[in-house]
Amino acid sequence: MRVEVLAEERTRTLRRAVLRPDLPPDAPLPGDELSGGVHLAAVDGDGAVLGTCFVYPDPCPWLPERADAWRLRQMATADGHRGRGIGGAVVQAGIEYATAQGARLLWCNAREPAVPFYQRHGFAIQGAVFTNERHPIPHQRMWRELSPQTRASND
Ligand SMILES: CC(C)(COP(=O)(O)OP(=O)(O)OC[C@H]1O[C@@H](n2cnc3c(N)ncnc32)[C@H](O)[C@@H]1OP(=O)(O)O)[C@@H](O)C(=O)NCCC(=O)NCCS
Incomplete structure (x- = not known):
């Protein structure tokens, strides 16, 4: 397995299946219109996309003065392939790319439910669990500092 940058169309099927099964098959996902970032994908030897994430420059809502903020979004590992380190490899690649x-x-x-996963990759909790119109299931704001000197892995 390798993690590489792919066009968003190549990761869309997986992102929809895991994160937005309510959307019609040909519909873009929220964020597909954004530029300046990349979709990273874990690809197996047969070319199947098993994991993905999206990283792009976006101001941090609770630290708006930070001009160096990027956002991590749409983390997804294919059903049946979780718990084997694929998501970990993908988030590390996202951290390294953004850095x-x-x-x-x-x-x-x-x-x-993904909060412990992000904590293992250096993210801290910000504020309380929330739901709103755009996030009808419970979400937690999280963030981490990045440093070119810091190893991306669980530091
Ligand atoms: C969150 C998600 C992307 C994680 O992907 P993953 O491929 O399962 O990630 P990993 O395998 O690296 O880590 C998952 C767990 O497996 C464990 N694990 C990692 N490597 C492992 C291995 N080789 N053997 C056994 N367990 C392992 C880790 O301890 C980790 O536990 P944690 O969740 O408590 O941190 C995946 O669960 C997912 O797609 N969930 C549904 C969509 C979702 O909620 N996405 C997040 C949106 S914010």
């Missing part, structure tokens, strides 16, 4: 682009802060709105 290489000059990001020094990475934030996300994490689905509540």
Whole structure:
């Protein structure tokens, strides 16, 4: 398995299946219209996309003065392939990619069950669990600092 940058169309099927099964098959997902970032994908030897995430420059809502903020979004590992380190490899690749682009802060709105996963990758909780119109299932704001000197892995 390798993690590489892919066009958003190549990861869309997996993102929809895991994160937005309510959307019609050909519909873009929220965020597909954004530029400046990349979709990273874990690809197996047969070319199947088993895991993905999206990282892009986006101001952090609770630290708006930070001009070096990027957002992590749409983390997904294919059903039947979880718990084998694929998501970990993908989030590390996202951390490394954003850091290489000059990001020094990475934030996300994490689905509540994924909070321990993000904590293992250096993210801290910000505020309380929330739901709203755009996030009808419970989410938790999370973030971490990035440093070119810091190893991306669980530091
Ligand atoms: C969150 C998600 C992306 C994690 O992907 P994953 O491929 O399962 O991630 P990993 O395998 O690296 O880690 C998952 C767990 O497996 C464990 N694990 C990692 N490598 C492992 C291995 N080789 N053997 C056994 N367990 C392992 C880790 O301890 C980790 O536990 P944690 O969740 O308590 O941190 C995946 O669960 C998912 O797609 N969930 C549904 C969508 C979702 O909620 N996405 C997040 C939106 S914010």
